[in-house]
Amino acid sequence: MREKITGRCLCGATTFSVSSAPRFGIRCFCTDCQHVSGGASAPQVGFERSHLDISGPLLIHERKSASGSDLAFGYCRDCGSPLTKSTTRAADLIFVYAGALDDASVVPELKPVFEDSRPVWDKG
Ligand SMILES: [Zn+2]
């Protein structure tokens, strides 16, 4: 059996583990991801949702996406780090922000998406 993939928030109060390998990875330039991350894009890794175990004070923020699906963002309630994102568009998946993972080498190649909304200050 393979080792579990683990990660945590900045303060360490919220931790998670996943029992299966990532399905895929994206670097999302949509405006929601810019607001969540404070950066130009949010690197995130999609896992089988039922294989993710979270412990600690996770705060869920729900929101409609521009395309009408329901999004749920998970943050550490204590330090505010963004950790997870899920969408009704892909209900069997959970996205974990790549920077929250303990081992960077588990992150697959990240495919850029929504590059049309990439901010001008991130170019060049
Ligand atoms: Zn925290």
Ligand SMILES: [Zn+2]
């Ligand atoms: Zn996005």
